[in-house]
Amino acid sequence: MGKQPEEIEELAIADKEHKYARYADVDKEQLEKDIDAIKDTMDPVGEEDFQHLLKLERWGRMFTFSGYGLIAILSLVELLSGGLSGFVFWPIAVVAALLISTGNVARWADVTHPILHGAYDKVPNIPEKYTKKVFAKGARRYIDWLDWIKPQAWEYEHNIMHHYHLGETEDPDNVEKNLQWLIQSKTPMFLRYVIVYGFAGMWKFLYYAPNTLRILENKKNRDQKKLEVTDYELDPRTKNGLELWMEYYLPYGIIKFIVFPLLFIPLGLEAVFNAFIIILIAEFFANLHSFLVIVPNHSAEDIYMFNEPHKSTGEFYLRQIMGSVNYNTGSDFKDFAHGFLNYQIEHHLFPNMPHSYYQKMQPIVKDICKKHNLEYRQESVFKRALMSIDLMVGKTKLLRVDGI
Template sequence: MAKVTFNNRNNLFFQSLKKSVDAYFQETGRKKTGDWRLYSKALVLIPLSLTCYAFLLTTTMPVWLSLGLCAILGLSIGSIGFNIMHDACHGAYSSKKWVNTLFGYTLNAVGGNTFFWKLKHNILHHTYTNIHGVDDDIAQSKLLRQSPTQEWWPIHRYQHLYLTAAYSLTIFMWAGVRDFEKYFKKKVYNTPISPMSWQDHAIFWFSKAAYAFFYVVLPIMCVGWQAWLIGYLTMGIVVGIVISYVFQLAHAVEGPEFDAVGLDDKQIETEWAVHQIKTTANFAPGNRFINWFVGGLNYQVEHHLFPRISHVHYPALSQIVQDKCKEFGLPYHSFPTLGQAIASHVRTMKQLGQKPTIAMAATEPAQILSESAA
């Protein structure tokens, strides 16, 4: 597998930024990990999910109410992912390792797997952001062309129209297909996984079995398979659409750049932190509800620079990052509202769905990769 490296010998930008961020924490006396602002979310979101689940399984109610509760359950599961799981898997939820490990398992409770997530997200996505060939986030499905160097199919012309429908399948694919592919192929996208211990194997199978029991078997026993199917689809569609849009709005919008690696090793000209700045965007920074709900993932620029700092600090760090970007002549991509970011994402996907020109295709690593393979 080709290696991608950054020019980190001259990491003047990150050194200077880190100094200012460390000074902020020193001045305020705050810890870099989560605090009551984060823990209060766990106290709202986890009981909210369990209450919705218990009501749905034990109470007879009108169809509109049960569908509404399934949608709320989907939203709260998505928010647990953004706020609790995501911070915990980055080691940012708490300064105590065991607390991060414990809350990281909320991912297994909603259908995923922390072992694969940490490689897929913490390493491949956070290091090689928007680099086709390594970043698994821009290789979600052959039906979606998520970077300019990916192979083009005629159906991609319409991808901006079926985007939301494709996103709605995310959680079903993740829980039921993608994790098993990673497990049996022993790789995440093109990157081989490190050997799994017997505990990793046991946790994988135990959590998949628990997911099947709590999300399929037990609900069917309580409400029948038809009501379960409608409820499960409603919940899963809501989770899939919400998590896909929130993660895609950070990188697949106008402004952020894409790169690619083919068969040969690649050296990125800039330092890692500058690559993050160039490939990432924020949205709706002034919207306090969105910031609360998406676990600070509307401040993805700050998150990509400091993934081990809890999201509750990102609004405060944002001005420091913006000032530093100005000082170093770097862009700072940010969409004022959620609507503007979604519109930009749809335009970006429409653009990526157009047939590439021959001149472009000739220099594309993906094309070179497929030609070599053929």
């Protein structure tokens, strides 16, 4: 007697699920050798890689200065003409906001990110301000990377806790774990989507700043053998809440939303107000842009999470591949727009490499994945974002690896 339709469907699902090698069946020792061998194909980090960084930095500054320059031109035209209609003003204002927001994201993703990983530290005679030791440290925060996030806190949260606990419960960026308050709630599904889309426009303020502070404070507590666990504290009347406002929110908020608009006061009070509104819109766009390129890297129904720490370098490499996804890659400008986070698999395998390396490494990593029958995920960032949002509202779940 032939198989029933239900049995055929179950077998088809099983075949699809096991199209690629199972976690337990991967030769992790050989995978380690193959991944490590990639380093031998790369030239030492040098001046060419540093010049690539400087190019990305120039592009980011070009967007930033163009945005603020457009505000100045818009304000001057308004002053001389006695006012512009909304049909003229707002399209130009939105363009200015997009230029500023693109520069904002570029400063974080294309410049700060690799530098704080120490990617250019080995470049001979590199200026110290581009090294991990000096960049954004102390008062240089106001020059190198002023954001809602304190550089040292993000460096620990991202470089250590995220990269070396990817997909584990210790991973501070485990989206499914972080959104349990919404997933487990009785909130209607349509309202969950509304909440997530609203959150995407404010996530650095609402999530990244307090979360990086929490992770850093808990590290200090462990180092001092203290038992207390720091949680989110937005209330400035509490110790951690006060630190959050004084060292994270206020430095950025005052400079970005008070000092910068006041620079336009020679063009009149209306110009100051217009600058404030445009900068506020730019901040919302920057949050959306950074959410789009950062969050979907490790969060969707085809991404794995792990219940235990990795036990070997080969297993660590395997998790970076199974727990990450790339977006579409190509030209420098396309990669720049993605913050080079479209090479997330390569970045997680080699986090301290310059951005310029990932374009060269990608075909080699793809071949290694094919050799070990591992899925190399690469899709449009927009498709991956929609998949991530489905995970955030509880419509889908991360995959679990059997036996760990």
